[in-house]
Amino acid sequence: MIVYNENSLDRLMFKEEAAIALRRQLIPKNEFDAVAAANVVDLYRPNIFIRIGLFLVTVVIASMSFGLIILVTADALDSDTGFFWICIIFAFFIYVALEWIIQSKRHYRSGVDDALLWNALGFIVAAANIFTGITRWNNHC
Amino acid sequence: LNNCTKQGLISDQSLDRIKKAESEKLFSIHWELRTFLYLGILLLTSGLGILIYKNIDTIGHQVILALIALLCAGCFFYCERNKPPFSFEKVNSPNAYFDYILLLGCLTLLTFITYLQVQYNVFGDRYGLATFIRWSSCFIVLTILIILACFQWPIANLAAWMGIAVTPLRIFKANNFADAQIIFAGLLLGVLLVLMARFSTLKKLKSHFSFTYLNFGMNILFISCLAGMFHFDSFYLLWLIPLLVLVYYFYRQAIAISSFYFMLMLTLYAYVGISYVITRLLLLFDNFGTTSLIMMYFIASGIYILLFLIRMNKKLKKQ
Secondary structure, three states: OOOOOHHHHHHHHHHHHHHHHHHOOOOOHHHHHHHHHHOOOOOEOOOHHHHHHHHHHHHHHHHHHHHHHHHHOHHHHHOHHHHHHHHHHHHHHHHHHHHHHHHHHOEOOOOHHHHHHHHHHHHHHHHHHHHHOOOOHHHHO | OHHHHHOOOOOHHHHHHHHHHHHOOOOOOHHHHHHHHHHHHHHHHHHHHHHHHHOHHHHOHHHHHHHHHHHHHHHHHHHHHHOOOOOOOOOOOOOOOHHHHHHHHHHHHHHHHHHHHHHHOOOOOOOOHHHHHHHHHHHHHHHHHHHHHHOOOOOHHHHHHHHHHHHHHHHHHOOHHHOHHHHHHHHHHHHHHHHHHHHHHHOOOOHHHHHHHHHHHHHHHHHHHHHHHHHOHHHHHHHHHHHHHHHHHHHHHHHHOOOHHHHHHHHHHHHHHHHHHHHHHHHHOOOOOHHHHHHHHHHHHHHHHHHHHHHHHHHHHHO
């Protein structure tokens, strides 16, 4: 299952292929323009540097939100299960945010979706760790 | 591809051409070769270093110094013989090895100077050895950089990178935060580099270097500014002023040359600096709610920076 709009992805691919062909001078400029005009990409894809910035900032936002939740629910940290549930719920929220960003804001490799994906995975792994007892939260306290 | 042809977007000739090109595509190893050459020189220098270090008792310092000097002189001699004529525009290197031999020459020169300093203390301890090494490494590299820039050697980019990169790294590694001198030295160096960048663009002297100058100038200036902010504890609010001035200046630059890279760097540096100040101010009210307040600040400001970056991306793209 792909969250991204498949049509948009196809169009993006066509356009990129055409750009490569143009660079290698296999097609004339007017043909490239025609392909580009026929395949308008509606995905949000910023420059690589902006992507890095968005990634970092999103990580900051996510971790600070997690910190805030931890502060509010400080009592739950007394037990492993409490921490496990916080991680799971937080991962779920991040995942929902990720789907929202991709579907309604049309982000595609924009840094924001990268960061949210990694964060969601990270929290799921953390939850699994605590659940299976590989990492015991209370031992570190 | 076939889809596009069906829609009449691509002519049949173009389709044939693309298919032909795809079938007889050459696999380019140009960059692989270059990387190996570059790595080879780095490995050679470091390997020689280790070998010599291990056998220092049997070889003797003078022999090593002479060898290094010979190698260095050889490299520069080769470059001198083969160098393209001087010009203020960008000059392409005469052949594939030229850049790397020059690089080897620069590296051995640096080794030579450091060796002399460490072993025989040639440059003396007029200013006190500790500060002197710091200053000298900074200055020697800068001099080399200037010489290279004047002698139109294209790899000066690389030399600049290697040389100056050491300085900000040292600020962190050697914990020179405690040293006010290096912070001001950094500020001075940064201003100098930015001025050089401006000068070279204005006078069209090697203007292709101006990005390198500006890049290092920016990083060094911002790092020194932040270091100053962290170091001079009681004046951290004052350091906000130069920081904001810098942000404004580089913001204008980034817009002018529509550079995403500068935009990102200045945003991040400014964010760190301003967040530091705000966190410090919030910590003045020392009670239970402060921590949550700080976290809320980071969430809110993070979202703002997110929107800012997205907006800047649009703005720069339009240009």
